[in-house]
Amino acid sequence: MATLFRGGTLFDGEQYAGVAQVLVADGRIAAVSTGDAAEQPLDAPAGTRVVDLEGGLLAPGFVDAHVHVVQGGLERVRCDLSGLDGREAYLAAVREYAAAHPDLPWIQGGGWAMAAFPGGTPTAADLDAVVPDRPVALPNRDHHGLWVNSRALALAGIDRHTPDPPDGRIERDAAGEPTGTLHEGAMQLVSRLLPATTDAEADAALAAGQSYLHSVGVVGWQDAIVGEYVGMDDPGPAYLRAARAGTLAGHVVGALWWDRDRGxxxxxxxxxxxxxxTHGRFRAxxxxxxxxxxxxxxxxxxxxxxxxxxxxxxxxxxxxxxxxxxxxxxxxxxxxxxxxxxxxxxxxxxxxxxxxxxxxxxxxxxxxxxxxxxxxxxxxxxxxxxxxxxxxxxxxxxxxxxxxxxxxxxxxxxxxxxxxxxxxxxxxxxxxxxxxxxxxxxxxxxxxxxxxxxxxxxxxxxxxxxxxxxxxxxxxxxxxxxxxxxxxxxxxxxNGRDDAGRVRPGAVADLVVLDRDPFAGPAEQIGATRVRSTWIDGALVHEA
The missing domain is CATH 3.20.20.140 (Metal-dependent hydrolases)
Structure with a gap:
């Protein structure tokens, strides 16, 4: 089915084009009219679906050049701290999650902000107060630090005699005792003990992550770590399964992990x-x-x-x-x-x-x-x-x-x-x-x-x-x-897609419809703009 977008404005991937109409057919941009020409109807085939932009902006779908979709999806379905603010909120969420999942051997998730803690370093003692009986391992938002409780430190054999690895640091108190934050390579001391992510968990995380990206207008991306890294299992097999099953909607490039301990x-x-x-829509x-x-x-x-x-x-x-x-x-x-x-x-x-x-x-x-x-x-x-x-x-x-x-x-x-x-x-x-x-x-x-x-x-x-x-x-x-x-x-x-990222005849119809035209309003309101719908190859993948 052809689709005609009209009643709004266009950013074509390079410049703002103003009032426009765009016709999509067979998954690609068939015609674009702008300026005075946009006041006249485009010649569309019978049965064309019409999308009224209602004064909003049509643009190429966004492409995220550095993202970790499976890891993001896993955090959304585990103990997700990313939407919370402050130490007390984090600890309440960890306590609630642990109580709701009494059979989990480890409490995992993450997303805490360093700025919520003095010096950016939370303590094992805080986690011990809410989860004393099981190990807890929660990476921070940038995944360069890990917050663990005393049970996790003990299982990893980390004490005042444990040396810092060459590529990391164990946070310590004045007496040299580990306090509960592990930086960079020191995270591996605990993360190597974490239970492996099952195929079902990884597949569900990829589906959840992809759906979330579509909801913010993202149609493709580059996954920045495809490999095992400090407790994150290799997402490559999940991408391959999705590509083979046809459930990977966008085109994705995987960045294979270079192990810095090898040559x-x-x-x-x-x-x-x-x-x-490399298969279908996934290229490593x-x-x-x-x-x-x-x-x-x-x-x-x-x-x-x-x-x-x-x-x-x-x-x-x-x-x-x-x-x-x-x-x-x-x-x-x-x-x-x-x-x-x-x-x-x-x-x-x-x-x-x-x-x-x-x-x-x-x-x-x-x-x-x-x-x-x-x-x-x-x-x-x-x-x-x-x-x-x-x-x-x-x-x-x-x-x-x-x-x-x-x-x-x-x-x-x-x-x-x-x-x-x-x-x-x-x-x-x-x-x-x-x-x-x-x-x-x-x-x-x-x-x-x-x-x-x-x-x-x-x-x-x-x-x-x-x-x-x-x-x-x-x-x-x-x-x-x-x-x-x-x-x-x-x-x-x-990502090597020269036929994407632009709205011009012949380009793939990966598009996003916004609820307003940010080019027409004050810069201070750009962030208020919301995604109304997201399209890949001319097919609707998200609608608000």
Whole structure:
């Protein structure tokens, strides 16, 4: 059946087109009329379904270039703390969940915010008070820290004599006793004990995650970790089952996990998994390298050390999880095998090391659409290198605001100069970098409109205090067209879909209908926009 969208405006993936009509047939865009021509009916076949936009905006469906859908789905069906605020609410939810699931051997879930606890580090004692009889393991929102109770510490054999692993840290009290928070590689000490996720659980999580993404207008994505990582089971088999069953509605790229404890000997296994997992709408054609940690726990790799609370330099400059020489070797080998490389880079040193690795590629290697995600700190000398090297900047725009995590756990430890290097989206755009966008859900909401709001205003929509009222480094804001393009045509490009992300004849009809036109209202109301319907290949997959 053909579908005609009319009665509203259009963003075509690159620019705002104003009043428009769009005809879809056989899963693709058949015709587009804009301007004065949109006042005349398009020639549509008999029986065409008509969708009245009611003054809203039609746009290409959003593509999330960095997300963890199965993990997000699992958290939604386990002890989900992501929608709660504060220590007391978290503990009440854990108590209630444990009481409702008395037969579970472990209490799992996650989604707590570091800013809810002094120093960003919750304690085992708090969890002991609500779940004394079973082990509890709850990753925080960014999945770079794990909150555990005393039962979990005991099962893992973690005590004052347990050394910190090279790539992580056990939070301790003044006497050296573990207090209940494990950072980065230290999470593995407990996560290796967690029960395996069953196929049924993984399949249900993928279905729940996909449905949630459709509800916020997302039609495709890149899953940023396809492999086993600190308690997360490999989601690849779940994607393969869904692709074979025809239940994976959108096109998905999987980024296979690069094990930082191994070297080039893992390449044959990655080739095998690429061939095994790639089927239908799922392509395991990218490889994820985590080069550093996060700034809030002092593991993001910096060119100069972190400061202490008095503003004095410390001995800590964060972690480079791969030696830069090994990183360069890995990138060259992966590119020679035809893999796209997707790097996690938070600190300015981590980002620089990734760029240095990409600089070692020849023209054919650079053509594989590599990208660096997160980009919290970029040294000013490195901003222009993205365009020069053809490396896409994968932005998580929602984080570029003065929330508690930024104010309490980041700014004091960076100092005034480095603080101004954060999330330099405007500078990247002006320097000619290709921008793509993602959410990192379940780290933060997958709602692209919330992220677009922050990209444009440098504030968080609906938040009280500085996060919602004081623009953070407003010179780094993007205009609305650029932000929308990053989340549509930009992210479709990073996934290798040149026939998607745009509304033009011949393109696939992956579309989103919004309840208003954010281009016609004040920027402060972008975040109020809601998804009315989502379409993939011209078929309705979500309707509010």
């Amino acid at each position: 080039l000997e893992q390449l044959p296994g990655l080739r095998e998994r690429r061939a095994e997992y 054609t990218s490889v994820k390298v985590m080069q550093d940690g996060v700034a809030e726990n002092g593991t993001a790799a910096l060119t100069e050390p972190y400061l202490d609370r008095c503003g004095h330099p410390t001995a800590n400059a964060g972690h480079s999880f791969l030696d830069p020489v090994r990183l360069g070797e890995a990138v060259r080998a992966l590119a020679a095998d035809g893999f796209q490389v997707h790097v996690h880079g938070i600190g300015d040193r981590g980002v620089r090391e990734a760029l240095d690795a990409f600089a070692g590629l020849d023209a054919a290697g650079r053509a594989l659409r590599h990208h660096i995600a997160h980009l919290q700190l970029i040294h000013p000398d490195d901003v222009a290198r993205f365009a020069v090297l053809g490396v896409a900047a994968n932005i998580q725009a929602l984080w570029a605001c003065l929330d508690e995590q930024m104010v309490d756990l980041t700014l004091p430890f960076l100092g005034p100069e480095r603080a101004t290097w954060q999330y330099p989206f405007g500078d990247l755009h002006r320097a000619g970098a290709r921008l793509v966008a993602g959410s990192d859900w379940p780290v933060s909401t997958p709602d692209p409109l919330a992220a677009v709001h922050t990209a444009v205003t440098r504030t968080a929509y609906g938040e009280a205090g500085p996060a919602g009222t004081e623009p953070f480094l407003p010179a780094q804001a993007l205009d609305l067209e650029t932000a929308f393009a990053a989340y549509t045509s930009g992210s479709a490009w990073i």
